[in-house]
Amino acid sequence: MFLKDYFNDIAQAVGSLLSGMRRTGYYFTHHKEIITEQYPDNRATLVLPERFRGEVVMPHNGQNEHRCTGCTACELACPNGTIKIVTKFELNAEGKRKKAVDAFVYHLELCTMCNLCIQACPTDAIKMAQSFEHSVYDRSQLTKILNKPESKLQEGVE
């Protein structure tokens, strides 16, 4: 009885080990199963989903106009102080002084891509871009001004 158990143990153990080896042997011989993505080489074909959050950008239209009114809702919504909006006063068409955005300062190094600023924006002035290769040699390059120079507020956006 004792001997029978002894050999049973050995047979079962060897069987289980062989089944594991069969599995790795299968993958060794079936190279189609390889899932490696050769990242820097496949940049051209890399498609990121449209919701992917890479960094905050401010879209401008053809006339160099954006939709940001400088209301600072995003600045308030941001948990990390990533966004700093510098405002200025501009004269509008009727000659009235009106608040406008001077510089939309965005600190990429502080951003956690939580999407709260985009949710807070009442005019859809900012959105998330799919770019994700952010590394730079100097940290100061990560502080970005999102509104382009000389850009204006789009007509009709309040």
Next chain:
Amino acid sequence: MVEEIGTTDEGDLIINIGPQHPATHGVLHLVITLNGETVRKVEPHLGYIHRSIEKMCESLSYRQFIYSTSRMDYLSSHINNHCCAMTVEKGLQLEVPERAAVIRILMDELTRIASHVLWWGAMAMDIGAFTPFFHAFREREMINDIMEETCGARLTMNYMVPGGVQFDLHPNFHRRVKAFVKQLRNKLPEYDELVTHNAIFKSRTKGVGILSKEDAISYGCSGPTARASGVDCDIRKTYPYEGYEKLQFEQAMSTDGDTYSRYLVRMVEMRQSLSIIEQLIDNIPEGDFQAKTKAVLKLPKGEFYSRVETARGEFGVYIVSEGGTTPYRIKFRSPGFSNLSALDHTVRGQKIGDLVAIMGSFDLVIPDIDR
């Protein structure tokens, strides 16, 4: 300094495992006392990744603080966010739309599977088999892709917001989840072949690191760690939330309390999560994915607590509100911390190789312990 001497008065060897060590999966620091190969004592030293998230949350609004909980237990970030959102909703007495609740459960279960799959690979790697780790990433990658498409991020999604979820499901979600469920159902037998039935793995884990039911309760263990010791503690069953009570699933249990049963409980849980997803994926109700909320959330004066079952155990959020826009005090009850406290008791008298196996079976995530 006891570390500098290197031995105790009895001549036992003192070894620092960590903060940089392949087996601790992070910056956990264990000071272990060894008698030959036998572990006499384990002393976890915490604090290497303490970011004082609880204090940070006190200065953040009720919408803002949720994102930081993704950084605690980064493997079940959805579930942590879910619990925070639930606590805020409790304070606001907000009803979550039916669709949002179902989406939340689906995401929770996907996260649970992603976490368990990764744990499976890491556990096998702790025990010395490298290949399962890479196989696990194949399935985890599919979940990450699903998350990326619907939530916009792969690890720290910040998808749950008070009142529902940030976005509606992506049109590809059904197809992808179904493909994933099919894939994992096909691959789970392979997992068994590679690890579960392996004679060496069994001998390394069976009867090793036994945690009795009484000890599991007294150390406050939760999740698969406690359920493997026979503690009936699945929050989804005992205190159902978000409609878990309507779903058909079994609480994965075992009574042995050893490393192997902790392993098996998680393997069963993966299959249970798959069946939950299968029940829900074709029955997502139409409707809003987010309830209407005010721009600025203010919780009434009072104390609010809610708990969920993460991949590692019971996660609780306790908010004390003074009626303002930010919490007065927040406390997170993280499963990893309590589970870690049982480590010393479990490991004593075992070999140093067992220490690694037991730690693997506890599924510790260090940022979850330190917060």
Next chain:
Amino acid sequence: MWSFSKLTDLIHAWLYETFSPAWALALEMVMVGVAAIGLFAMLGLVLVIMERKVSAYMQIRLGPNRVGPKGMLQSLADTLKLLVKEGMTPNGVDRVLFNLAPLVAMIAAMLLLAPIAFAKDFQIWDLNIGVLYITAISSLNVIAILMAGWSSNNKYSLLGAMRSGAQIVSYELSAGLSILTIVVLSGSLQISDIVTSQSNGWWIFKGHIPAIIAFVIFLIAATAETNRAPFDMAEAESELTGGFHTEYSGMKFALFFLAEYINVFVVCAVGATLFLGGWMPLHIGSLDWFNHAMDYIPSSIWFFGKTFFLIFVMMWFRWTFPRLRIDQLLTLEWKYLLPIGMVNILLVTVIAILKWHF
């Protein structure tokens, strides 16, 4: 059959004609030494890239694929990197032993190459106790590991070295017993004799089931003796970080690494020689046309083919199985392999006396 002996004889005769015998001998030694070191380096490069590729395919990865065609020069680049790294000696180590240990490991591995028959009549030293020599020298390896572990002044290294000591000493018994079965069957300790005794079939086929059991035990013991997973107690990455070579870096680490791979090669070569006929082609009894066809394949290809097959099996083990615990490792040896090996050698002796083998 084509043989290297003509070439070697030619060189030998030429040397003795041109130089005095003492100089000729010295020159021959230098040539052998250079050839051994060259083989050593080549084997290191080939085995490292082989291990990385095998593991990659088993883990559904591509593996190294940047340096050279399909990444085949990756190990050359690695060697270059290790060569130019600073050879650090940490504070508090026993300097002499610390720096000596990699050399001892290396020399022990190199000595093992002497009695191996790489092809027909191509052997450095065909001594009459070849098998005994191999078993004796292969146990020197443990001295290097203990030296490294002790001198490193690091507790991980010490634990790794102690484990390795217990492991190698106990697994040598099983390896020895399974080698002995072939010695009993062939009736000789000389490598060339053992190979020629397999001219009508390899021992693994001729020796019935006991030979197969001995082969399996040899494979397990060889894996354990070379400290490879699932028996890599001495390194045990997830437990002891690097085991005995935690404190080593640069070329000193590379020497340990190289010595490990050479040991793998040598034990597999010994296994191939004893059980699979060494350089002897696959011959089946009196099937003349088949035997003749097999003879056309050069003997060196037979030898390296068999050896690399065994090396592949050991890599297959490594990338499939979890690691054993130290006490289970010793249990496996003393409770399973050793008793089975002992009964096995008794059976083989009976077979050999009654001449039941083919």
